[in-house]
Amino acid sequence: QSALTQPASVSGSPGQSITISCTGTSSDVGRYDYVSWYQQHPGKAPKIMIYDVNNRPSGVSSRFSGSKSGNTASLTISGLQTEDEADYYCDSYTSSNTRVFGGGTKLTVL
């Protein structure tokens, strides 16, 4: 199973909105609504920010939202804050009954 494709880096200014894409295939992202997004600050444990494409766990800011179109899922962060600067990973359930991660995207808040 090949890794999902994410941009290596994205950047934005405080207050702006950014979107991180996560491209898979018809065997994973395109087939199932089981995409999660993780946030990881340097040296810290990853946290789930979105599950099942567009669901926010309790305690996650409404500034984080998820969507999917075809084989590509997206994470949008609105009203960027400096504390949003982190690495973001997507993962998806696959037709092999496994999950596959993307390579990660470094978000820089300028």
Next chain:
Amino acid sequence: EVQLLESGGGLVQPGGSLRLSCAASGFTFSSCTMRWIRQAPGKGLEWVSAIRGSGESTYYADSVKGRFTISRDNSKNTVYLEMNSLRADDTAVYYCLCTTMTTGGQGTQVTVSS
């Protein structure tokens, strides 16, 4: 307060075994599909295994299938990862998470080296 606490990591020789534990508190553990993921030094995240709330279904990455076994004890609010035939490329920090919650554990380091 939701808490997940991993333990059981350490230094082990190639071919050896370890049993990781993840103790949960602050939420209805039996309702949660639990997931183990790992991160090798300087690398991205890798999904390892998952188990549904009642334990009736388990899932494994191809890289660990046949060597790792996930299980849970809902009476103890704990999920386990039994790791056998460990290899150098299993070296990583291992994290447990509930699939629908943001709080995860702080991880436990597994180092496979002679």
